[in-house]
Amino acid sequence: MTLTELLPEYLTSSSLTHLLLIAIPPLLVLYTIYVAIYRLYLSPLASIPGPRLAALTQWYEFYYDIILPGQFVFKTVELHKKYGPIIRVNPWEVHISDPDFYREFLPAGTSSVVSTVPHELHKLRRSALVHFFSTASVRNLQPVIEDRVDALLARLREHGKRKKQTPIDMLHPFSALAYDIINEYAFAKAEHAVEHPTFRSDITGGLNTGVQYGKLFQHIPILLTTLERLPPKFLASISPAYSSFLSTCESITSQITEISQKLHSNKGDDLDLSHPTIFHSLLTSDALPPSEKTIPRIADEGRVLIEAGGLTIAWALTIATFHLLHQRDTTLRKLQAELRAAIPDASESTPLATLERLPYLKAVVKESFRLSLGSSSRITRVAPDEALRFSPSDICLQSYRDDPKEVVEKYKKEWVLPPGTEVSMTSYQISANEEVFPDAKAFRPERWLEGKELDRYLTSFGAGPRACLGMQLAYAEMYLVLAKTWRVWEAGEQVGATGEEKGAGEKEERGSQAVGKMRLAEGVTQRDAEMGVDWFIPAPYIGSQGVRVYLESY
Numbered sequence: 445m446t447l448t449e450l451l452p453e454y455l456t457s458s459s460l461t462h463l464l465l466i467a468i469p470p471l472l473v474l475y476t477i478y479v480a481i482y483r484l485y486l487s488p489l490a491s492i493p494g495p496r497l498a499a500l501t502q503w504y505e506f507y508y509d510i511i512l513p514g515q516f517v518f519k520t521v522e523l524h525k526k527y528g529p530i531i532r533v534n535p536w537e538v539h540i541s542d543p544d545f546y547r548e549f550l551p552a553g554t555s556s557v558v559s560t561v562p563h564e565l566h567k568l569r570r571s572a573l574v575h576f577f578s579t580a581s582v583r584n585l586q587p588v589i590e591d592r593v594d595a596l597l598a599r600l601r602e603h604g605k606r607k608k609q610t611p612i613d614m615l616h617p618f619s620a621l622a623y624d625i626i627n628e629y630a631f632a633k634a635e636h637a638v639e640h641p642t643f644r645s646d647i648t649g650g651l652n653t654g655v656q657y658g659k660l661f662q663h664i665p666i667l668l669t670t671l672e673r674l675p676p677k678f679l680a681s682i683s684p685a686y687s688s689f690l691s692t693c694e695s696i697t698s699q700i701t702e703i704s705q706k707l708h709s710n711k712g713d714d715l716d717l718s719h720p721t722i723f724h725s726l727l728t729s730d731a732l733p734p735s736e737k738t739i740p741r742i743a744d745e746g747r748v749l750i751e752a753g754g755l756t757i758a759w760a761l762t763i764a765t766f767h768l769l770h771q772r773d774t775t776l777r778k779l780q781a782e783l784r785a786a787i788p789d790a791s792e793s794t795p796l797a798t799l800e801r802l803p804y805l806k807a808v809v810k811e812s813f814r815l816s817l818g819s820s821s822r823i824t825r826v827a828p829d830e831a832l833r834f835s836p837s838d839i840c841l842q843s844y845r846d847d848p849k850e851v852v853e854k855y856k857k858e859w860v861l862p863p864g865t866e867v868s869m870t871s872y873q874i875s876a877n878e879e880v881f882p883d884a885k886a887f888r889p890e891r892w893l894e895g896k897e898l899d900r901y902l903t904s905f906g907a908g909p910r911a912c913l914g915m916q917l918a919y920a921e922m923y924l925v926l927a928k929t930w931r932v933w934e935a936g937e938q939v940g941a942t943g944e945e946k947g948a949g950e951k952e953e954r955g956s957q958a959v960g961k962m963r964l965a966e967g968v969t970q971r972d973a974e975m976g977v978d979w980f981i982p983a984p985y986i987g988s989q990g991v992r993v994y995l996e997s998y
């Protein structure tokens with residue numbers, strides 16, 4: 445029976461269409477009015493302060509995030525100044541700015557909003573990977589990491605011999621290093637990005653574009669499925685960088701397919717494994733059910749590792765390089781004195797455990813991680829079954845000390861957010877909090893040595909059950925690169941700083957076993973080494989030429 449047969453006789457199908465055409469617009473208007481009234485007055489979040497437009501529609505965030513772009517992170521700082529420690533950032537999400545609340549907000553049992561993976565499944569997947577990233581595993585793999593760091597330093601020396609007039613944007617060599625290390629770690633496969641003429645800048649560019657598009661997909665998810673369906677050639681013509689990102693993903697899938705085929709055809713012995721690797725273990729794990737060992741699923745894990753473990757560490761190393769060169773007479777000098785005393789012979793390997801005990805180096809590493817932020821976007825969590833209670837801490841209220849007293853009094857209350865509310869916090873707001881880190885924009889490793897309990901405010905790796913899995917690996921890379929580089933490289937004045945030609949008039953003592961001198965290129969400023977745009981991971985302002993450095997080998 446068709447729909448028209450069910451209709452009363454006086455309603456023909458054309459008059460039904462007519463009726464619908466007349467009824468739909470007013471129904472839509474009524475529905476929109478209802479949604480607006482609900483969001484503004486009836487929603488359980490209606491009493492949370494914040495701009496009415498943000499409570500009404502997500503297009504508010506879209507404007508700052510996509511149109512401007514990447515500015516919503518700064519807008520939330522402004523909104524907190526205006527509305528207090530708890531604000532509504534969109535119709536269904538509340539954002540909190542209180543450094544003392546961070547670890548309470550990321551406890552066990554909450555779910556991530558960005559990842560759609562349910563809590564229990566996430567726990568299973570994480571448990572299959574976690575031992576690869578333990579302190580002990582990372583220390584055991586020090587030779588593997590160090591081999592790549594040595595290759596990078598050799599490459600930089602080579603550049604300093606042949607191309608001393610050509611500065612390098614340091615994000616590229618560091619990104620190549622991270623890419624090589626994670627490939628070794630994951631597949632026991634040497635990618636040799638460090639030795640490549642451009643440091644495989646195509647991969648860095650592709651990964652960068654991948655995260656930038658990620659922001660857009662977050663707002664308009666259908667775009668992702670549409671792009672993935674486009675013919676590869678057409679995609680490459682409209683966005684070469686995004687298609688380069690997809691080819692990186694494809695190459696991960698084919699590596700995993702190859703390993704899987706060898707393992708399943710009893711040709712496992714053909715796999716030349718110098719050390720245990722992540723993907724061989726995942727594919728043969730007894731703890732994972734077969735559905736978790738399919739190639740697309742494992743390839744997905746590989747993509748996350750390459751993305752998470754590449755640009756983040758490269759950015760942290762780039763920031764460290766800028767500040768150490770910029771503060772060569774103070775911070776760098778102290779670091780070098782410590783390294784020269786602790787590492788008498790630069791050609792010998794120093795165990796990670798020894799490097800981790802060097803107080804000034806440790807402080808430089810923490811300060812670099814603080815300023816590098818990890819994820820620059822807010823981290824959002826939902827506690828499905830529990831109400832979330834929030835009362836601003838003393839440290840949080842101190843940030844409002846210049847506001848009128850009666851305004852601050854209003855902030856001193858307990859907010860109860862119903863179960864299922866999306867709640868977010870941003871590591872940037874904690875790293876930049878002047879109460880916790882006075883002169884927060886400055887690179888001042890000393891702050892970690894002054895006896896204050898600051899470690900709990902180092903939030904760059906997240907916290908709780910979804911905190912960064914690669915944290916120990918990231919620390920190891922940082923210790924090894926900084927120690928090995930600054931034990932043997934010296935720093936000269938920034939080119940153009942005094943109007944002199946590069947290298948003119950500098951007579952400095954050379955440290956023992958020094959191999960060359962680095963100098964910031966003309967025009968490089970702190971803006972090139974701080975977040976100007978939030979693409980999930982921080983990026984400098986649009987148009988930045990990066991932290992460019994001249995290298996001159998002795």
Ligand code: HEM
Pocket residue numbers: 550556570626748749750752753754756757758760816817818819823904905906907909910911912913914915917918
């Ligand atoms: C400077 C270096 C790094 C920083 C600052 C960083 C930061 C972060 C942050 C903020 C998260 C999200 C935490 C959350 O949602 O609570 C994360 C997750 C993650 N990171 Fe890192 N990361 C770094 C390096 C690495 C490296 C080298 C790897 C390993 C290859 C890695 C692997 C991961 C993984 C697998 C996750 C997802 C964890 C999960 O969902 O259980 N990260 N990282």
